[in-house]
Every structure is written in structure tokens, then in C-alpha cells.
Amino acid sequence: MSEVAQSYTPGTHPDMPAPVGQRGVLLWLRTNLFSSWANTLATLLAIYILYKIIPPLLDWAVFDAVLNASNRDECKSIGSGACWAFIKDRWSIMVYGFYPEALRWRVDLSFILLCVALVPVLFDKIPFRKPGLIFSCVYPFIAGWLLLGGFGLKHVGTDEFGGMMLNTVVGVTGIAFSLPLGILLALGRQSHLPIVKSISVCFIEFIRGVPLITLLFVASTMLNYFLPPGTTFDLLLRVLIMVTLFSSAYIAEVVRGGLQAIPKGQYEAADSMGLKYWQSMRLIILPQALKISIPGIVNTFIGLFKDTTLVLIIGLLDVLGISRSSLADAQWNGLSNEAYISIALFFFIACFSMSRYSIYLEGKLDKGYKC
Amino acid sequence: MNTTIADHDVDGRSALSKLWTNREARSVILQILTMAALIGFFAFILTNAVANLAAVGKTFSYDFLSTPASYDINQSLIEYTSRDTHFRAGLVGLLNTLLVAICGIILATILGFILGVLRLSPNYLLNRISYCFIEFTRNVPVLLHILLIHGILVHSLPHPKVASTEYNIANLFFLSNRGVFAPKPIMEPLFWATIIAFFVGIGFTIWFKGYAKKVQDATGKIYPVFLIGLGAIIGLPVVVYLITGMPINWDVPEFQRFNFKGGMVLLPEFMALWLALSLYTSAFIGEIVRSGILSVSHGQWEAAGALGIKRSRILNLVIIPQALRVIIPPLTSQYLNLTKNSSLAIAIGYMDVVATIGGISLMQTGKEMETMIMVIGIYLVISLIISAFMNWYNKRIKLVER
Numbered sequence: 001m002s003e004v005a006q007s008y009t010p011g012t013h014p015d016m017p018a019p020v021g022q023r024g025v026l027l028w029l030r031t032n033l034f035s036s037w038a039n040t041l042a043t044l045l046a047i048y049i050l051y052k053i054i055p056p057l058l059d060w061a062v063f064d065a066v067l068n069a070s071n072r073d074e075c076k077s078i079g080s081g082a083c084w085a086f087i088k089d090r091w092s093i094m095v096y097g098f099y100p101e102a103l104r105w106r107v108d109l110s111f112i113l114l115c116v117a118l119v120p121v122l123f124d125k126i127p128f129r130k131p132g133l134i135f136s137c138v139y140p141f142i143a144g145w146l147l148l149g150g151f152g153l154k155h156v157g158t159d160e161f162g163g164m165m166l167n168t169v170v171g172v173t174g175i176a177f178s179l180p181l182g183i184l185l186a187l188g189r190q191s192h193l194p195i196v197k198s199i200s201v202c203f204i205e206f207i208r209g210v211p212l213i214t215l216l217f218v219a220s221t222m223l224n225y226f227l228p229p230g231t232t233f234d235l236l237l238r239v240l241i242m243v244t245l246f247s248s249a250y251i252a253e254v255v256r257g258g259l260q261a262i263p264k265g266q267y268e269a270a271d272s273m274g275l276k277y278w279q280s281m282r283l284i285i286l287p288q289a290l291k292i293s294i295p296g297i298v299n300t301f302i303g304l305f306k307d308t309t310l311v312l313i314i315g316l317l318d319v320l321g322i323s324r325s326s327l328a329d330a331q332w333n334g335l336s337n338e339a340y341i342s343i344a345l346f347f348f349i350a351c352f353s354m355s356r357y358s359i360y361l362e363g364k365l366d367k368g369y370k371c
Numbered sequence: 372m373n374t375t376i377a378d379h380d381v382d383g384r385s386a387l388s389k390l391w392t393n394r395e396a397r398s399v400i401l402q403i404l405t406m407a408a409l410i411g412f413f414a415f416i417l418t419n420a421v422a423n424l425a426a427v428g429k430t431f432s433y434d435f436l437s438t439p440a441s442y443d444i445n446q447s448l449i450e451y452t453s454r455d456t457h458f459r460a461g462l463v464g465l466l467n468t469l470l471v472a473i474c475g476i477i478l479a480t481i482l483g484f485i486l487g488v489l490r491l492s493p494n495y496l497l498n499r500i501s502y503c504f505i506e507f508t509r510n511v512p513v514l515l516h517i518l519l520i521h522g523i524l525v526h527s528l529p530h531p532k533v534a535s536t537e538y539n540i541a542n543l544f545f546l547s548n549r550g551v552f553a554p555k556p557i558m559e560p561l562f563w564a565t566i567i568a569f570f571v572g573i574g575f576t577i578w579f580k581g582y583a584k585k586v587q588d589a590t591g592k593i594y595p596v597f598l599i600g601l602g603a604i605i606g607l608p609v610v611v612y613l614i615t616g617m618p619i620n621w622d623v624p625e626f627q628r629f630n631f632k633g634g635m636v637l638l639p640e641f642m643a644l645w646l647a648l649s650l651y652t653s654a655f656i657g658e659i660v661r662s663g664i665l666s667v668s669h670g671q672w673e674a675a676g677a678l679g680i681k682r683s684r685i686l687n688l689v690i691i692p693q694a695l696r697v698i699i700p701p702l703t704s705q706y707l708n709l710t711k712n713s714s715l716a717i718a719i720g721y722m723d724v725v726a727t728i729g730g731i732s733l734m735q736t737g738k739e740m741e742t743m744i745m746v747i748g749i750y751l752v753i754s755l756i757i758s759a760f761m762n763w764y765n766k767r768i769k770l771v772e773r
Contacts, residue, residue, distance in 0.1 A: 033495055039493065039494050042492065042496075042497050046494065046500055050496075050500070193402050195405055195406055196402065199409065206751070209750060209751045209754035210711070210747050210750045210751060211711035211712070211714040211715075213715060213717070213725065214725065217746075221739040222743050224423070225739070225740060226416040226419050226420055226423075227423075229419065229422050302510070306511070306512035309512040309515060310514060312718070313717060313718055320512075320514065320515060320518065334526050336518070336519070336523075336526055337519070337522060337526070337527075340519040340522060341519070344515055344519070347510065347515065348507060355510070
């Protein structure tokens with residue numbers, strides 16, 4: 001009982017740590033999980049849901065899964081979980097489609113070049129950006145040459161395209177061409193010329209009013225009727241045109257939102273500088289409008305990339321189409337969950353990274369404009 | 372050097388280039404050119420179409436609509452047999468499209484609002500779970516959702532024989548790979564009394580709302596309008612239903628040899644499409660709801676509190692109206708997307724308007740042009756109706772500014 005009470009002159013007492021319940025893990029637990037009885041109940045509910053979902057899912061996907069087997073029955077006899085052997089068996093066809101096996105290096109090379117071409121477009125603080133951007137502009141032609149052949153390479157028909165490669169081709173082409181077309185449509189919609197304006201409005205509203213799948217049906221069944229008798233052209237090209245037109249209408253609406261958000265003073269300032277219409281758009285209006293519309297544009301691109309799966313309905317064998325036909329194979333009959341879940345992961349990674357990039361870009365461009 | 376600009380203008384240019392420098396003249400010329408190009412384009416494709424149709428010996432006509440369709444449709448809201456016309460088949464398809472769209476919109480809205488509120492929950496776990504769900508759901512193509520759920524329903528649920536003993540809920544609902552079987556209500560004649568009671572309840576509630584407002588304006592007394600309305604709309608029909616002796620018979624499905632007999636069935640195709648569209652759209656709605664609620668600043672709560680309004684009434688009178696103004700426009704466009712996405716039904720064989728008119732009827736009659744124009748027209752009309760409603764609603768809730 002001989003406690004020495006140490007005395008301090010006012011203001012010199014050393015800082016004491018907070019009580020145990022008020023700091024560190026315990027504080028975090030208390031504020032985030034157990035702050036009230038309702039919150040505690042919610043936590044317990046969440047834990048129960050996780051308990052119900054996570055362990056069976058892990059069992060199915062990891063612990064009971066079968067990696068090596070030659071057919072479905074062998075899979076089922078080894079383990080009760082997922083049969084990843086199916087995906088392993090079909091992997092190359094899911095990626096490349098029916099592209100000739102000896103020539104697949106061309107697909108790989110164009111994919112690597114795509115990544116190289118994307119870097120200068122996506123990030124601005126990298127060395128050699130100027131020559132990089134020139135390469136990005138030339139890239140579509142290089143990729144077209146690599147994938148299709150000609151000029152010294154063996155020709156490969158578009159009917160041999162398939163799998164994830166087809167999704168990427170349709171997605172990247174659609175993205176690359178729909179942005180400029182969409183900007184033109186948005187400018188047309190804002191134009192002072194009544195005929196140009198009404199044509200743009202009609203086009204945009206028509207495309208936005210119908211599902212993509214009907215446009216693809218038009219491309220596959222009806223388009224040939226509108227061409228001079230005797231001409232036919234490639235189904236993939238028709239699909240690419242439709243997909244580009246479809247997403248350009250959505251881009252146009254997003255860009256229009258950006259254009260409308262630019263204060264009128266900017267237009268007047270550009271006019272008073274004596275800039276012509278295209279000069280003022282290129283130098284003053286569009287840089288600001290596009291900056292505002294970036295999140296919407298990226299969202300449209302994500303939608304476009306997801307919509308590339310719809311080509312299976314008109315008979316092109318994209319990654320989903322190929323796995324559907326693999327499912328009909330007697331060897332791997334009925335393993336739809338494995339196939340669809342792995343494709344879902346592919347799309348999730350692609351689309352989620354796109355949306356993360358848009359958030360990053362938003363943050364970067366936003367600096368200094370917050371009020 | 373010594374010529375002025377004005378001199379140059381007068382002397383150095385032809386009449387054509389002067390016309391081009393004139394703003395009005397230029398815009399007229401440009402528009403005439405655009406118009407001419409457009410007319411030329413349409414003339415070109417129409418002549419091609421006429422020539423091509425003539426070459427394959429087809430004519431452009433809708434006569435095929437009145438010929439027998441001669442194919443079966445496995446789900447139909449109206450009476451339909453394969454001897455009915457293509458027109459009726461299309462109507463069945465349209466009703467199926469509307470059915471799945473309306474069911475999907477209802478479920479997606481409910482799920483979406485739950486997800487949006489959970490995303491804002493202070494509870495870390497619930498918050499994260501809904502975040503993961505939203506991100507996983509909306510970054511995967513909707514067609515993949517449809518196929519995945521259809522695959523699970525068809526491959527993982529048991530045959531009706533097993534379902535009749537193991538996968539049932541209270542011996543009333545049976546989950547099997549042929550669909551979900553549920554009791555079917557059969558109305559007896561006296562049931563009309565309950566329906567009338569329901570409408571009387573609605574009428575009473577509308578009248579009572581006006582009356583309560585009048586009383587509140589005059590005296591300041593506040594009636595619990597919501598509770599009384601709820602009692603009138605739900606309670607009254609229930610009471611009438613019980614008094615008239617419960618005039619609904621339930622036709623419970625029963626397993627017989629190979630499949631269930633009786634009851635009503637939700638086909639796996641319908642279930643897959645409905646669930647997939649609802650889940651996919653609910654993720655988007657969740658984000659919309661979240662941003663809508665976040666857009667109402669905290670100061671609004673405090674301001675309303677400072678006026679002495681009760682907390683529950685603050686939510687109703689101040690917060691929700693302001694949040695709805697942000698939520699409704701993107702919400703409607705999600706509804707529109709859901710309706711358009713329902714056209715993916717064709718991938719799993721749900722007989723919607725694309726699968727009937729644009730699918731089997733097209734194949735059987737070879738009328739690509741006519742059927743595709745019909746399908747596109749139907750979707751355009753649906754879109755126009757929904758956006759007209761959206762514009763009307765937007766105008767109604769617009770802030771009235773001085």
C-alpha cells in the first residue's frame with residue numbers, strides 16, 4: 001500500500017496511452033463491428049453468411065478439385081469438386097479458337113504489342129512517350145497484318161478466329177473506332193445546323209433504343225440485302241461495324257454530357273480568339289469536355305467489352321461460344337459451372353482493371369479543380 | 372504587302388470562295404450536301420434491297436403474319452397452340468418479354484436498394500460483402516450470368532423424382548431441373564368480393580390522404596396516413612377474404628411417374644433469365660442508390676432536425692425526396708437496359724419476342740427483313756414509352772427555382 005504519488009507541475013505530465021479498449025484492434029472492432037446491438041447482430045449475420053458460402057466454395061474450387069483427368073467420369077471418380085482438367089484440356093482452344101496452331105505466335109505477338117501500345121496511351125509520365133504514341137497509332141495496322149496475314153505471312157481467315165482472342169479483337173477494335181465516331185456524333189448533336197443535328201439525334205436515339213442483339217441479327221441476316229447484288233463481306237467485319245456503331249451512340253451521349261458541362265464562356269472565349277469551329281473544338285472545348293466524360297467513356301468501354309460475348313448468338317465462336325460447344329462434347333458433358341466460372345474470372349479481371357484505371361485517372365485529372 | 376485585306380477580298384477571290392466564307396451560305400451548302408448524301412445513301416440501299424429481294428424471288432409483305440406458325444411455345448400467358456398464327460406467336464413472345472422484364476425490374480429494385488443501403492452500412496463486414504458482390508456481378512457479362520444460372524438450374528438441381536422427396540419446401544414447392552413447381556391458385560366465383568375490397572381500400576386511401584392533408588393544414592394534427600392506408604389496402608381484402616370463406620383453392624403439384632402434375636411451373640429458362648437479369652441489374656442499382664443517398668448532405672438532416680421534425684419524418688419529407696431526384700434518372704435507364712437485355716433469352720431458349728418473331732418465325736418463313744423490322748420496332752416503342760415516362764417524372768420532381 002505504499003504507492004508513491006508522483007506529482008507533476010501542470011502541463012508536464014507525459015502522454016499516457018489510451019485505455020486498451022480505446023485503441024488498436026479492439027477499438028477498430030468496437031467501432032466497425034460491435035458499436036451497437038444492431039451492428040453486432042449484423043456482424044453475426046455476416047459471419048454466418050460467409051461461413052455458409054466460403055468453406056463449401058473453397059472445397060469445391062480448391063480442395064476437392066481435380067486438375068488431371070482425361071474425361072468427366074474420371075474427374076468425378078477422383079474428387080467431388082470442380083473438374084479443372086476440363087479447362088486445362090480446352091485452354092488453348094478457349095484462348096485462340098481455331099487459329100492454326102503453328103501460327104499462334106502471331107496472336108501472342110500482337111497481344112504483347114497491344115500491351116506495349118497501350119502503355120503510352122494510358123500513362124503520361126513514361127520515357128519515350130512521343131515515339132510510343134506514334135507506335136500506338138500504327139499498331140492497329142500491324143495487328144491486322146499479324147492476325148490476318150498477307151504481305152509475306154500466311155493468310156488466316158476470320159472464320160478461324162475464336163476464343164478470348166476474338167473477344168479481344170472485337171473489343172479493342174470497337175473501342176478504338178467508336179471513340180472518334182462518338183465524338184463526331186456528339187458534336188453533331190450539339191451543332192447549329194438543323195439537318196446535321198436531327199440526323200445525329202435520330203441515329204443516337206435509334207441505336208440506344210434497340211438491343212445490340214437485334215443489330216447483330218441485322219448484320220448476320222439482313223445486311224447483305226442492302227449491298228449491291230453479288231457482294232458479300234466478312235461476317236466478322238459486319239459484326240465489328242455494328243458493335244462500333246452501337247457503342248459510338250453511347251459514347252456520343254456521354255461526350256454530350258461533357259460538352260454541356262462546359263460553361264458558355266469557354267465557347268465565347270474561343271470565338272473571340274478568332275478560332276474556327278474545328279480549331280476551337282480541338283484546342284479549347286474537347287480537351288475539357290473529354291476530361292469530364294472519362295468515367296462515362298470507360299464505363300461504355302467496359303460495357304462494350306462485356307457485350308462482345310453476344311456474338312455467340314449469331315454463331316461466332318467467342319470464348320463463351322467455344323466453351324458451350326465443348327460442353328456438348330460427350331467427354332466433358334455438363335461441366336458448365338467450371339467453364340463459365342473461369343470465363344467469368346477472365347472478364348472480371350479485364351473489366352475490373354479498366355474500372356480501377358478510370359478511378360485512378362479521375363483522381364489524377366481532378367487535381368486543382370475541387371472547390 | 373501594300374494591298375489591304377479588304378482589297379484582297381474584293382479582287383483576289385472567286386464568287387464561290389466568297390460564298391464559302393459567308394457563314395449562313397456555308398451552313399446552307401453544308402446541309403444541302405449532307406441531305407443529298409443521306410438521300411443518296413437510302414436510295415442506294417433501297418434499290419439494292421429491291422434488286423436483291425427480286426433476285427431471290429421474295430416480296431416484302433406481312434402476309435405471313437396470318438399463316439399458321441406451326442411451332443410450340445413452352446411458356447405462354449395466353450391461349451396458344453401450334454395451329455395459331457405467327458402474329459399470335461409474336462404476341463406470346465412479346466408478353467413473355469414483358470413478363471420477365473417486369474418481374475426482373477421488381478426483384479432488381481428490391482435487391483438493388485438492399486445492396487445500396489448495405490454499401491453504406493457502418494458494419495465493416497456487411498459493407499465489404501456487398502462491395503465484393505457488386506464488383507463481381509457487374510464486371511461479368513450478363514449473358515454469362517444467364518448461362519451460368521441456367522447451367523446450375525439444369526445440371527445441379529435433381530430430377531423431379533428426387534425433387535418430390537428431397538428438394539421440396541413444405542411439400543408445396545418443388546425445385547427440380549424441369550423447373551420450380553408451385554401451387555396454383557384457382558379462384559372461386561366469390562373471390563371477386565376480395566378484389567373489390569382491394570380497390571375500395573385503394574380508393575379509401577387516396578381519399579384519406581387528401582382528408583388528412585386538409586386536417587393537417589387546418590389544425591396541425593397529423594394522422595398516421597401510411598399505417599391507415601396499409602390497413603385499408605391489405606387488411607380490408609383479408610377480412611373480406613376470410614368472411615367469404617377463403618374462396619381460393621390451391622392446386623398443389625403432385626409427382627406422378629415421370630413428372631409433376633398440376634400446380635404451376637416456373638421453367639428453368641424463365642428462372643435463369645429472371646434471376647440473372649435481376650442480379651446483374653441490382654449491382655448497378657446498388658451503386659446508383661448509394662450515390663443518391665450520399666448526394667444528400669448531412670446538413671439537410673441537421674437543418675430538418677433544427678426545425679423540430681421527427682427523425683422518421685425527416686427521412687420521408689426531406690431526405691428521400693432529394694435522394695430520389697438523383698436516383699430516378701439513372702434508375703430508369705437501368706430498367707431500360709434490363710428490358711433490352713431480356714432479348715438474350717434466345718441464348719437459353721426462353722421464348723421471348725426475339726426468339727419467336729426474330730427466331731423461329733424468321734427461320735420458317737425466310738422473311739428476314741419484315742421480322743427484324745418488327746422486332747426492332749417493338750423495342751423502340753418500349754424504349755420510347757419508358758423514356759417518355761422518365762421525362763415526365765423528371766419534370767415533375769425538378770427543383771422549382773426562382
